[in-house]
Amino acid sequence: xxxxxDETTSSNSSDSRKTWNVKYALRSHLDGVRCVAFHPVDSVVxxxxxxxxxxxxxxxxxxxxxxxxxxxxxxxxIYTFRRHT
Numbered sequence: 001x002x003x004x005x006d007e008t009t010s011s012n013s014s015d016s017r018k019t020w021n022v023k024y025a026l027r028s029h030l031d032g033v034r035c036v037a038f039h040p041v042d043s044v045v046x047x048x049x050x051x052x053x054x055x056x057x058x059x060x061x062x063x064x065x066x067x068x069x070x071x072x073x074x075x076x077x078i079y080t081f082r083r084h085t
Contacts, residue, residue, distance in 0.1 A: 025074045026057055052083040 026033075031051035038045055043059035055077035 024057075024059055026055070026077075027074060028055055028077050028080070029053065054081040055079070056081075 026045070026047060029047065029049040029051050030053075031049050033047050033049050035048040036045060037047075045057045045059060047055050047057065049055070056079040057075055058078050059075070
């Protein structure tokens with residue numbers, strides 16, 4: 001089940017808004033995320049941040065940390081690429 005789930009609400013036919021349900025929370029970066037790339041077939045995402053790291057996420061096999069207060073799954077990256085100076 002890799003599809004995004006949405007709930008559509010509209011007040012009339014010309015005004016529609018979508019509210020997305022959060023499925024995963026990717027919280028490992030120490031600074032703002034500037035880019036996200038999704039693999040076209042596999043459940044893999046790579047993120048780039050101002051903390052000078054790229055993080056590779058496997059949405060199916062990552063270590064999942066459940067929080068009781070949310071229905072979203074907190075994931076840990078499977079690999080972190082750091083910039084060397």
